[in-house]
Amino acid sequence: MRIAIVKLSALGDIVHAMVVLQFIREAMPQSRIDWVVEEHFSGILEYNPHIDTILPVNLKALKKEKSHIFSEFRRLKAYARNRYDLVIDMQGLIKSAVVARILGPSCGFDRHSVREKAAALLYSRTFRIPYEKNVIMRNADLVAAALNFEIGSDALMEKKPFLFYPDSACGKTVSFLMPEKKNIVHILGSSWESKVYPKEKFVEIIEALPGNHLLVWGNDAEKSRADFIAGKCEARVLPPMNLNELKALIAAADLVIGGDSGPTHMAWALNRPSITIFGPTPSFRNVLETKINRVIDCGKKIDPLKLDKNELCINTISAHNIVTLAKELLS
Numbered sequence: 650m651r652i653a654i655v656k657l658s659a660l661g662d663i664v665h666a667m668v669v670l671q672f673i674r675e676a677m678p679q680s681r682i683d684w685v686v687e688e689h690f691s692g693i694l695e696y697n698p699h700i701d702t703i704l705p706v707n708l709k710a711l712k713k714e715k716s717h718i719f720s721e722f723r724r725l726k727a728y729a730r731n732r733y734d735l736v737i738d739m740q741g742l743i744k745s746a747v748v749a750r751i752l753g754p755s756c757g758f759d760r761h762s763v764r765e766k767a768a769a770l771l772y773s774r775t776f777r778i779p780y781e782k783n784v785i786m787r788n789a790d791l792v793a794a795a796l797n798f799e800i801g802s803d804a805l806m807e808k809k810p811f812l813f814y815p816d817s818a819c820g821k822t823v824s825f826l827m828p829e830k831k832n833i834v835h836i837l838g839s840s841w842e843s844k845v846y847p848k849e850k851f852v853e854i855i856e857a858l859p860g861n862h863l864l865v866w867g868n869d870a871e872k873s874r875a876d877f878i879a880g881k882c883e884a885r886v887l888p889p890m891n892l893n894e895l896k897a898l899i900a901a902a903d904l905v906i907g908g909d910s911g912p913t914h915m916a917w918a919l920n921r922p923s924i925t926i927f928g929p930t931p932s933f934r935n936v937l938e939t940k941i942n943r944v945i946d947c948g949k950k951i952d953p954l955k956l957d958k959n960e961l962c963i964n965t966i967s968a969h970n971i972v973t974l975a976k977e978l979l980s
Contacts, residue, residue: 650679650681652796653704653733656745657742657748658690658740660910661911663686664914665788668805685705685752686704693892706721728752733754736752739757749772756774756776757775757791759777759778762775763780831904832860837874840910843963844930845908852882853972865912895912896915899915903922903979904979906923907925908927923942927946928963929951930951945966947965
């Protein structure tokens with residue numbers, strides 16, 4: 650069977666979706682699995698043995714240059730020549746539904762299960778999976794229903810690590826690690842400013858927690874935040890890293906601490922201990938908590954259907970509570 654998965658962005662959402670690959674391969678070992686993704690995020694999929702072909706697109710460019718629509722359409726029509734038996738849209742947006750429709754017979758969430766209800770009109774088949782349900786379980790339920798097999802909650806809890814990287818990526822990251830200390834990676838950014846934990850509180854955490862503290866950043870604002878923290882305590886600002894190098898670093902970490910962001914969720918994907926700090930997004934929906942992957946939130950009830958990007962409750966979370974949980978995980 651020829652299967653195409655459409656999950657275009659963003660980094661954390663792609664990570665949450667990728668867990669299904671190992672279960673598809675187990676249930677359907679002879680299938681071909683291709684994945685359509687925004688080219689900026691394609692590195693997260695690289696080296697995965699469960700993916701036959703990564704199919705990059707650049708739909709984000711259309712916001713700035715509408716004329717690119719013709720080249721992107723030609724690219725999708727070329728992908729469609731693979732003659733997919735089924736295209737599964739795990740994004741649930743109108744643009745992803747259009748992509749899936751171009752590629753072949755498609756399926757996705759029904760109109761009651763997505764924000765952009767018109768997307769459901771473009772699928773050959775739809776499935777009702779409550780939008781407010783945990784996103785990882787939503788992804789698993791959609792794929793299982795589409796392909797007619799089961800992915801149970803126990804299977805998700807016992808998943809195998811599913812991010813992969815070349816040996817060369819390890820060569821760069823090994824120099825940052827200290828075998829005689831606990832290597833603690835701090836993720837300083839997120840897609841919304843309101844999901845970012847205050848830099849002053851990161852200083853408190855680092856001062857209270859013995860270890861080799863490594864600061865990861867992805868843009869100028871995050872670099873400035875990292876420089877501030879390193880100037881106040883003993884922590885190392887890492888150089889720019891690509892996604893494969895970041896995978897290798899997180900795979901070697903003793904603990905990852907950060908907000909609701911792709912790099913923090915990569916720790917869950919790699920079965921590494923993590924603390925995800927939640928403010929304006931609901932922890933119950935965005936993390937599948939395990940014994941080593943824990944969450945701390947602001948204690949405020951967050952409605953996944955009415956998110957407020959200006960909600961700053963993450964600022965109220967105590968650094969002391971994070972330190973206490975970190976010590977538990979590191980022990």
